[in-house]
Structures are given as structure tokens and as C-alpha cells.
Amino acid sequence: MQLDHIFIRVRPGAPEAAVLTAFGLCEGAGNRHPGQGTANRRFFFANAFLELLWLDDAAEAQSAATRPTLLFERLSGAGSPFGLCFRPAPGAAAPLPFASWRYQPDYLPPGVTCDIALAPLSEPMCFHLAPGGRPDALPPARAQPLAHRVPLRDITAVKVSQPRGLPSLALPVCFEAGDADLLELTFDGGAQGRSHDFRPALPLIFHY
Numbered sequence: 001m002q003l004d005h006i007f008i009r010v011r012p013g014a015p016e017a018a019v020l021t022a023f024g025l026c027e028g029a030g031n032r033h034p035g036q037g038t039a040n041r042r043f044f045f046a047n048a049f050l051e052l053l054w055l056d057d058a059a060e061a062q063s064a065a066t067r068p069t070l071l072f073e074r075l076s077g078a079g080s081p082f083g084l085c086f087r088p089a090p091g092a093a094a095p096l097p098f099a100s101w102r103y104q105p106d107y108l109p110p111g112v113t114c115d116i117a118l119a120p121l122s123e124p125m126c127f128h129l130a131p132g133g134r135p136d137a138l139p140p141a142r143a144q145p146l147a148h149r150v151p152l153r154d155i156t157a158v159k160v161s162q163p164r165g166l167p168s169l170a171l172p173v174c175f176e177a178g179d180a181d182l183l184e185l186t187f188d189g190g191a192q193g194r195s196h197d198f199r200p201a202l203p204l205i206f207h208y
Contacts, residue, residue, distance in 0.1 A: 001086045001097065001172065003155060004132050007040070007051040007125075008183065008202060009074060009081035014041040014052040019201040024149030035106045037061030038071060044144040045187070046136040047154045053083070069103060070121060079121030080162060081181050081203060084173060087132025096128055098169045103127070122164040126171065152208055157186035 010016045014030075021027060025043045032039040037060030043050045055061055055075035062072050073079065100115040108114060117126035135144055146153075161178030180203065187208040198204040 002089050003048045004085045004087040004129055005049045005051050007053040007083040010052045010054050012054045014054060016201045017041045017052055019198050023196055026145040026148050028144035032056060033107050035060055036066050044135045044146055045152060045155055046146055047134050049135055073121055080124045082183055083125035086128045088130050117169055119169055123167040126169055152187040154188055155185055156189050159184040
């Protein structure tokens with residue numbers, strides 16, 4: 001199981017994206033999720049992407065199909081502001097390391113499945129998309145910008161701090177107790193020995 005992307009809850013339209021572009025990230029294509037009531041702005045790296053996600057249509061997010069995801073509650077400000085999406089590792093056929101339920105929204109392409117972990121709002125939303133793939137392996141018609149003014153390539157470590165205790169799920173992510181929700185992403189093993197703190201706009205720190 002590999003990291004596919006991470007989302008952070010933001011305000012409608014994601015004005016918070018300005019701190020990422022000012023830092024030197026090149027923004028990729030955003031989209032809306034018809035029937036789910038959410039929309040995003042996205043920043044892509046070689047092996048995964050960062051998604052700024054907001055509530056776009058409350059009625060859609062509370063529909064019978066979408067309500068069980070708890071996205072309405074999460075994006076309205078309840079619980080953890082983060083979501084962690086994973087994809088299968090190449091050649092792997094191991095079962096998911098968490099109990100889940102199958103979510104099949106209309107916007108997913110045929111043949112793509114989404115399994116959502118049974119986790120409380122106090123923890124990051126965790127889900128698994130299959131088959132999935134790296135952004136740097138997308139076909140030309142779907143390719144996203146990967147070259148940023150600050151040279152960041154691969155997300156190599158993820159740490160989530162939260163004030164509500166440690167999570168119940170066993171995930172390939174480091175969790176620790178903290179005074180506030182915070183996401184720390186390490187790129188390329190921290191080879192440049194530098195960090196950038198995006199607070200207060202986003203609960204996010206880059207190490208690179």
C-alpha cells in the first residue's frame with residue numbers, strides 16, 4: 001500500500017492555496033466531484049499529490065450515497081481536517097490493513113474502486129483507491145505539472161499530529177499527540193535540510 005494523496009480541509013475556493021504558490025509550487029488541475037458535493041485544488045509531486053478540499057454543495061454531500069462518508073461533517077469543521085488516500089503497491093495483493101466499506105461515487109471512472117476505513121471523525125479520513133498510480137506515470141493527456149520553483153520530487157515521509165489521541169488504524173504514517181492538528185510532509189528524505197511552515201494559513205509544514 002502506497003500513499004496516493006493527502007487532503008486538507010479548506011475554505012470554499014481554497015484561498016489558502018496562495019501560500020503554496022507563493023512558496024513556489026506550481027498548481028495542477030482542480031476538479032469538482034459531481035454528486036459528492038466537494039471540490040478541490042491540487043498540487044502534484046512525482047509520487048503523490050496534495051489536495052485542498054472544500055464543501056461545495058451541502059445537499060449533495062448529505063445525499064443518501066455520500067452521507068456515510070462523513071465528508072459533510074468533516075468539511076463543515078468537525079474532527080480531523082486531514083484525509084489520507086492510499087493505492088496498491090505494484091504487484092501487491094495483500095488485504096487492506098483496516099476494516100472498510102465500499103464507496104462507489106458516480107464520478108469515479110469505470111474499474112476504479114474506493115474503500116473507506118471505519119474510523120471516527122476524530123481521526124484523519126482514510127481510504128484506498130484501486131488501481132491508482134503515480135502522478136509521474138500519468139499518460140500525456142492527463143499529465144500534471146511536477147516542476148516547482150522549489151525542487152521537490154517525492155513525498156518520503158508523512159507525520160500527523162493531533163490533539164485527540166493516537167489513531168485506531170495501523171497505517172504507514174507517523175502519528176503523534178500534539179496541541180493542534182498538524183501535517184508534516186518530508187520530501188526527498190529532507191536532502192536540502194530546510195523546512196517551511198505554512199501556518200496559520202494551513203496546518204502544514206514541509207521538510208525538504
